[in-house]
Amino acid sequence: MQPHIKRAFTLLAIAIIVFIVIRSLVVPDSFGQYGWYRGDSVVDNRNFPVEYAGSASCGEENCHKTLYSIWEDSRHKTVNCETCHGPSEKHVSNVRIMPQPANESRDFCGLCHFRQTARPEDFSQIDPETHGQNLRCAYCHNPHKPWFV
Ligand code: HEC
Ligand code: HEC
Ligand code: HEC
Structure with missing residues (x-):
């Protein structure tokens, strides 16, 4: 070689x-x-702790059944309870433990609703500068049935 x-x-x-x-x-x-x-x-x-319980567990008998059926019929039915209310598995397994309060800031709703050119035209979007007089969104909109102004 x-x-x-x-x-x-x-x-x-x-x-x-x-x-x-x-x-x-x-x-x-x-x-x-x-x-x-x-x-x-x-x-x-x-071994990761389970943090989310899922929307269905909020709608159980003796829990938030009424609110759940309102939400289920609303245009927010694709936005799960825990998207706004935060992980609530602890609250579901022990009702004495309150979940953290829902995020009510304009910026939070704006994550999905402030106008962005990249979003589909027909998705409900608003201009934060002119819409809602700088008030909390939930002041006018029911977050569980948003078309109830
Ligand atoms: C789009 C965000 C959003 C979603 C989705 C949502 N919530 Fe809420 N929720 C809120 C906000 C914001 C408040 C505070 C309302 C206010 O100040 O008027 C609230 C308040 C509440 C309250 C306390 C006041 C009341 O009306 O009794 C409960 C209980 C509740 N939500 C349960 C649920 C359940 C159960 C679901 C799912 C079926 C859910 N929420 C889905 C945003 C949301
Ligand atoms: C995770 C994304 C997300 C968040 C956060 C969110 N929404 Fe929505 N919202 C949606 C979707 C999806 C729809 C249904 C849109 C559609 O069908 O065009 C909707 C629909 C709506 C509508 C109805 C518009 C119509 O034309 O009927 C209003 C009003 C609304 N949301 C207000 C809010 C408010 C107020 C908050 C904060 C408490 C909020 N949303 C938080 C995703 C979101
Ligand atoms: C002062 C009351 C008020 C406040 C506060 C308010 N809105 Fe509205 N919103 C309305 C009214 C009235 C309409 C229906 C007329 C219109 O389209 O302007 C509406 C319509 C909408 C729509 C549907 C728009 C469309 O063209 O499909 C969305 C989405 C929405 N609001 C989201 C929000 C979000 C997110 C916030 C907080 C950042 C908010 N709103 C704050 C009164 C309010």
Whole structure:
């Protein structure tokens, strides 16, 4: 074999060995246990505390049933209770723990409703400078049934 080819093969062999050594050091042990990912991540994810209860649990008997059915018929039916009220799993499992108050600021409603050219034309948007006289949005709009001005 020509010496320059020999050198190239030696370098290639060294590169492969270095790759294998580094890979064995940095790849976590549980990688590939179930598939092309870290097996321990299943346990890690399972251990995350559950923060959200879901809108349906707000509408249970003896809870916010009336409010829930109003919301369900409204144009806000795609905006879940916890989008505005914050994660409420603790409140659902123990009603003595109050959820944090809903965010009522103009800026919060504005996250979805302040006019942005990038949004679809037919999505309900307003100009914050001229709309609502700088009052809280809920002063005029019912957040649970927004077309009730
Ligand atoms: C778009 C945001 C938004 C959504 C969605 C929303 N809320 Fe509210 N909610 C508010 C705001 C803002 C207030 C405070 C109202 C006020 O000051 O008039 C409030 C008040 C409340 C109150 C206390 C006052 C009352 O009317 O009894 C309850 C209870 C409540 N919401 C439950 C719910 C439930 C249950 C859902 C889902 C079915 C929900 N909310 C969905 C924004 C929202
Ligand atoms: C996460 C996004 C989101 C947030 C936050 C939000 N909305 Fe909405 N809102 C929507 C969607 C989606 C609709 C339905 C729009 C449609 O069908 O064109 C809607 C509809 C409305 C409408 C009805 C418009 C119409 O033409 O009938 C009003 C009024 C309204 N929202 C006010 C509010 C107010 C007040 C708040 C704050 C308390 C708020 N929204 C917070 C997403 C949001
Ligand atoms: C002083 C009362 C008042 C306040 C405060 C107010 N609105 Fe309105 N809003 C109205 C009235 C009245 C209409 C219907 C007439 C119109 O389109 O201007 C309306 C219409 C809307 C619409 C429907 C617009 C459309 O063309 O589809 C949206 C969305 C809306 N408001 C969101 C908001 C948001 C978000 C806030 C807070 C930043 C807010 N409003 C504050 C009175 C108010």
